[in-house]
Ligand SMILES: Nc1nc2c(ncn2[C@@H]2O[C@H](COP(=O)(O)OP(=O)(O)OP(=O)(O)O)[C@@H](O)[C@H]2O)c(=O)[nH]1
């Protein structure tokens with residue numbers, strides 16, 4: 001029987017670095033990302049397991065497409081920009097929406113743009129948090145390993 005490739009949803013406000021994160025996970029170099037497509041889906045084979053990353057533009061677009069975007073997901077990666085406080089606060093709402101469609105599903109938090117500000121966020125201990133700079137490729141060493149552990153659970 002063909003194995004299903006776990007669906008991993010990336011969520012966060014506009015310009016926090018969602019598409020930059022997907023590029024990093026796919027092993028592509030950091031560069032400006034520009035796309036007019038609302039939802040983009042990428043596949044990557046990692047340790048013999050196929051992973052499907054779902055990327056969407058931030059903000060209103062996400063809220064209007066949430067059901068189709070989120071249903072059937074095995075993992076959520078929430079992304080915020082450490083230098084823009086509102087993008088961190090909005091993660092609480094995004095997490096709630098994700099869990100509504102996918103109860104008891106793991107969540108990973110990415111606090112991005114650590115190159116701009118080096119602060120620590122007081123966040124729910126049940127989620128694994130990474131403080132990263134996608135631009136400088138910092139803090140991402142254990143991310144793929146953690147993703148694999150969470151989707152295999
Ligand atoms: N300084 C800094 N800039 C970053 C970092 N990561 C991404 N950026 C920049 O932030 C901007 C937005 O990055 P994207 O990856 O397009 O963000 P996004 O969340 O996909 O944005 P939308 O698709 O519009 O919602 C781009 O100009 C990136 O080059 C980082 O770690 N540090």
Ligand SMILES: [Mg+2]
Nearest residue numbers: 018019056057
């Ligand atoms: Mg994007």
